[in-house]
Amino acid sequence: MPPRPPSSRTRRLTTAQALVAFLARQHTVRDGRRQRLISATWGIFGHGNVAGIGQALVEAGGGTTHRMPYLQGRNEQAMVHAAVGYARQSGRLSAHAVTTSIGPGATNLVTGAALATINRLPVLLLPGDTFATRPADPVLQQLEVPYAGDVSVNDCLRPVSRYFDRITRPQALIPAALQAMRTLADPAETGAVTLALPQDVQAEAYDWPEEFFAERDWHVRRPAPDAHELEAAVRAVRSARRPLIVAGGGVRHSAAEETLAAFAAATRIPVASTQAGKGALRHDHPADVGGIGHTGTATADDLARTADLVIGVGTRYSDFTTASGTLFADPAVRFLNLNITAFDAHKLAALPLVADARTGLEALSEALAGRRYRVDPAYETEYTGAKEAWEERVDASFATPDPDARPTQTQVLGLLDALVTEDDILVNAAGSLPGDLHKLWRTRSRDQYHVEYGYSCMGYEIPAAIGVLLAAGPGGKDGPGGEGGDGGEGGDGRPVWALVGDGTYLMNPTEIVTAVQENLPLRLVVLQNHGYASIGGLSESVGGERFGTAYRRRDAEGGFTGAPLPVDLAANAASLGMRVLRAATVGDLREALAEARVADGPTCVYVETETPDTVSGPPPAQAWWDVPVAETARRPAAVKAREEYDRQAAARRRHL
Numbered sequence: 001m002p003p004r005p006p007s008s009r010t011r012r013l014t015t016a017q018a019l020v021a022f023l024a025r026q027h028t029v030r031d032g033r034r035q036r037l038i039s040a041t042w043g044i045f046g047h048g049n050v051a052g053i054g055q056a057l058v059e060a061g062g063g064t065t066h067r068m069p070y071l072q073g074r075n076e077q078a079m080v081h082a083a084v085g086y087a088r089q090s091g092r093l094s095a096h097a098v099t100t101s102i103g104p105g106a107t108n109l110v111t112g113a114a115l116a117t118i119n120r121l122p123v124l125l126l127p128g129d130t131f132a133t134r135p136a137d138p139v140l141q142q143l144e145v146p147y148a149g150d151v152s153v154n155d156c157l158r159p160v161s162r163y164f165d166r167i168t169r170p171q172a173l174i175p176a177a178l179q180a181m182r183t184l185a186d187p188a189e190t191g192a193v194t195l196a197l198p199q200d201v202q203a204e205a206y207d208w209p210e211e212f213f214a215e216r217d218w219h220v221r222r223p224a225p226d227a228h229e230l231e232a233a234v235r236a237v238r239s240a241r242r243p244l245i246v247a248g249g250g251v252r253h254s255a256a257e258e259t260l261a262a263f264a265a266a267t268r269i270p271v272a273s274t275q276a277g278k279g280a281l282r283h284d285h286p287a288d289v290g291g292i293g294h295t296g297t298a299t300a301d302d303l304a305r306t307a308d309l310v311i312g313v314g315t316r317y318s319d320f321t322t323a324s325g326t327l328f329a330d331p332a333v334r335f336l337n338l339n340i341t342a343f344d345a346h347k348l349a350a351l352p353l354v355a356d357a358r359t360g361l362e363a364l365s366e367a368l369a370g371r372r373y374r375v376d377p378a379y380e381t382e383y384t385g386a387k388e389a390w391e392e393r394v395d396a397s398f399a400t401p402d403p404d405a406r407p408t409q410t411q412v413l414g415l416l417d418a419l420v421t422e423d424d425i426l427v428n429a430a431g432s433l434p435g436d437l438h439k440l441w442r443t444r445s446r447d448q449y450h451v452e453y454g455y456s457c458m459g460y461e462i463p464a465a466i467g468v469l470l471a472a473g474p475g476g477k478d479g480p481g482g483e484g485g486d487g488g489e490g491g492d493g494r495p496v497w498a499l500v501g502d503g504t505y506l507m508n509p510t511e512i513v514t515a516v517q518e519n520l521p522l523r524l525v526v527l528q529n530h531g532y533a534s535i536g537g538l539s540e541s542v543g544g545e546r547f548g549t550a551y552r553r554r555d556a557e558g559g560f561t562g563a564p565l566p567v568d569l570a571a572n573a574a575s576l577g578m579r580v581l582r583a584a585t586v587g588d589l590r591e592a593l594a595e596a597r598v599a600d601g602p603t604c605v606y607v608e609t610e611t612p613d614t615v616s617g618p619p620p621a622q623a624w625w626d627v628p629v630a631e632t633a634r635r636p637a638a639v640k641a642r643e644e645y646d647r648q649a650a651a652r653r654r655h656l
Helices: 015-023 050-060 076-089 110-118 153-157 170-185 227-239 249-253 257-267 298-306 357-369 377-398 409-419 433-440 461-472 502-507 512-517 533-541 569-575 586-597 636-649
Strands: 010-014 026-030 033-036 038-043 070-072 095-100 123-129 163-166 192-198 205-209 216-219 243-247 271-273 288-291 309-313 334-339 351-354 425-428 449-451 496-501 522-528 579-583 603-608
Touching: 010 015, 010 050, 015 038, 015 050, 015 170, 015 192, 015 205, 033 038, 038 050, 038 076, 050 095, 050 123, 070 512, 076 095, 076 110, 076 123, 076 449, 076 461, 110 123, 110 153, 110 192, 123 153, 153 192, 163 170, 170 192, 170 205, 170 216, 227 309, 227 334, 227 351, 227 357, 243 257, 243 298, 249 257, 249 357, 257 357, 271 298, 288 298, 288 377, 288 433, 298 377, 309 357, 334 357, 377 409, 377 433, 409 433, 409 522, 409 586, 425 433, 425 461, 433 449, 433 496, 461 496, 461 512, 461 522, 496 502, 502 522, 502 569, 512 522, 522 569, 522 586, 569 579, 569 603, 579 586, 586 603
Parallel strands: 026 216, 038 070, 038 095, 095 123, 123 192, 163 192, 243 271, 243 309, 271 288, 309 334, 334 351, 425 449, 425 496, 496 522, 522 603, 579 603
Antiparallel strands: 010 205, 026 033
């Protein structure tokens, strides 16, 4: 198609320049608050995007209006993690774009894209692509597919994206960009959005209609529940003797924490939380009974086993939450699911209440208020007493009787628990820490607990903490309703802690350099336990005998039971520009954490942890998790593990 004739209503730009100009004019609006939808772009440049998006970002980087700030990453997957951390801290109302070259740069996005989509968090991916015009075939880094000439490596992003398009002509950008923004701003559809950009099309000029660059507001919906579904929900709650609320990430995404707290206070229904929902209530709210499922508290899991009505609010019921279908054991248990997506609202054969979490809770509260619903006082006494008993177990896990001893992992958390206020934010994703945090951490604010457990991706923590700092620090207003950060502003923002084990650290430490470059006061706590401790424990429980999970030298028989590897992660962090505080004892660690909390630059606290004992170790799992065990085996450990597996699996049920 020939280019449009120039007129007073067109602007001649390259496709990349037009896209960047368009993105700078998109806003979200919710509850009357307006902010940039795409507030910055992360990028690593190569021949697939340097002359297109790279050049466009140069032009868009100056001035004070319609800027597109640029953030320099070191690893493409990590850039997506940083964008996801930013989006979550921003309440999904503001997001970042991520641009990469073609080939390995683009395929490195796949893990981050999967994480974003699974967690329902918005991020815009702009990978370069091979030539649309095919002047030479193949070009560098082109995947040749004999049966399809239009396939590139970017097609790997299709199954992990909520929206995908390849812009093979400049004018195709107009509908694609609008669909991309719609998806990012839709609370029921959001996730990773991919616009694959052939490198020749990025640099091609076109006469764009001025209307394309108009300021646009994307209103974030708060749909109300259907009247029929609401009435069914009210009847279900009123007839329940032992109801239990399961609060998921949708509570936070909807900013429904205060509404949930009021609902729980009025009805006295106890509230358990998933990993994504922890913080929906403060730990000291009378109705909060802590985490639920395999990594949950005894209080929440015992209530779940006897609940006759489970009210899911913004949860997708992962296997950790349901203990692989074994947790909700009452023969007559029913489910009521309040969720903005019908897909999740209908899970477990539930009564669906398809609505925004806050709007739905408000409607349910109003409907129940006139009917004077409240749980039996004996039930309330039961769960408050159980909560007090669990808190004693938490205190025992956190206790540090010997200041000269090497701390255990749970004692590290206890020292942090004693130090932080509601301003602090903890970021974690993988290893044994998510289980300990879910069971033990006392959440003090709606956004203090930032654990990514939808994908449980090792390497998430450091870049995600950078994204959180950009959203919560002085570079941007905190949380929903802020204007979105422009990036690159360190200083006196909220303390953000990235908690990682040595396995996670070794997978992705590179964004430490970004924190140093931007002078972001990242507080990094590295726990050295010489291997994959979480998977080691899991391996032992399923008959795998901790095979391949320790970071040790080979022994004479070829195994990995020799001396620990002489790896110095503290020296590595220092070499990347961080200030490092080494802590050998409980006393050292207490001082190092306090010093790190007030630091004005990137600071790492490095501690080698001790194997937990019966006094300071975490309580064991309070519910099962299905990890299949070998059905036939010769080694006694696997035979014994299979016997236990068959016993636990017999309790699994399908809720129909």
